[in-house]
Amino acid sequence: MSTPIAIIGTGMAGLSAGQALVEAGLDVRYFEKSRGSGGRMASKRSDTGSLDLGAQYFTARDRRFADVVQQWRARGWVGEWAPSLYQASEGQLSPSPDEQVRWVGVPRMSAISRALLGALPTEFSCRITEVFRGDQYWHLQDAEGKNHGPFSRVVVATPAPQASNLLAAAPKLASVAAGVAMEPTWSVGLSFERPLDTELDGCFVQGGALDWVARNRSKPGREPVPDSWVLHASSDWSRHNLDLPREAVTEALHGEFAELVGCAVPAPSFSVAHRWLYAKPTSSHQWGALGDADLGLYACGDWCSSGRVEGAWLSGQEVARRIISHLQ
Template structure:
């Protein structure tokens, strides 16, 4: 009987690794504490439609990732987003952004990509793995309910670095490297308006404000145009400073900053929502690709092992899978 490989985390990194291993004829089992796949690429269904609360879009530069994104596009999971993009300057001026790189989004929601990658792979959701136990030959996983999962031949940890640190305890060098990675939080707020706001802006990079980014979610391919939904991301600094602020207060504060930014009368929203990403993005870039203890059969991957971008997460997952395959040959 083939002993499967465990992957903890069903975001882009974990699913990238899972797909590569599966395509190599290996058996994988994914675990995730959330209700479904996606991680920071997930979408939230709401009374105002489907909302991208985390990653707003992604770009592709590495040739391997470009090829993968083209595959997603051909599968109908991803589409090019061509927003009217603006920069907001410290003096309050709004100017069109000269940035012409291709921006991709999941269609009809960001999570379409991770759902597509997941396919029929074996996965256990709403299952938070708290401990990895190494036996003589194999790994066993323990979840928050005290249940045992296993045996597994290898384990790939594909979670944000602070969550990975505890799981890597059996490999102190890996745990130490992960513990050194700082990840910044982000408050995300959704505002939905009955009537479309009178602006040409679809997305804006913001300076000198509690806000870092705003986007007209309804301008993305496949999204409902009504109501007019906007996603606001606060800066890491503001989010850190107000990390424990009640959601209602966060919405009020960022709604005010949004109204100030847009230079138009912003009516009262018909729907609001706030979501706190504790580990939104790594504070710095690393070039590890993957953290690995091949003798133990333990690996860690994620955007924090590379560029901090969706592309970095996917490439890191590929590298983790490659190391496992290499080990098994």
């Protein structure tokens, strides 16, 4: 049996790479610091249902990704979301002219990552802190001091600031990753016992603390009750309030939401706040992926491309293509 390939991270980029490698007959092993897969496409489960606290939806513009999304749709993994969409500027709400097709995981965003991961061997709650090479093979060390390996190649599929440390064995790659800036986002989920009296399902917000709000139950496959909402703070507000206590973040964004939505907004029956330190890259890049084929060390992620879910998937495909090409 061939020596497996290690993939660090089970977000869209890592899962895309792994799927392509497995389809090519290669053996992969995943390592994930969280308890579940999906990265920024993860969903939060609670007593009031699930909430998509990270990526709210995705679009498919590249033909290759569009074809894959249609396959996911046929398998019941995704559905088209056609929200009553608004935009807000200077406190004024108006219908959004944006008519692009939006896709969401069904019955939650994390359903896509769970389906892609399937039964592939994965070490969850395992934070890799070092990637090092022995005489012939790669090895990983986790935060508990445990070593994993050997591996023929390693794919680092984490946000750029985390990837730069794991790419230390390839200084040029590490330097590129270290130069990528990523913005934070505070995300808040709110549930209300009675539906709010508004036609709004989603809203792009300009100015103030909020950047985006979405009615979770308007997405296909979601629970009809209770009335749950996801609020995303702007990158600027998140950056200036990075260490604010979760309760204070929730209170601030709840207040902004109440002013925005144009109807009575009571105290929520449930609330949760999550801080995404590396929510999105500040700019797009055209690398596709990074790699040193001779060393067998690679990196992929949305930060190598467009910064979107589609970009992450394409980056994973590119890193797999490079590995397969080098083996031929």
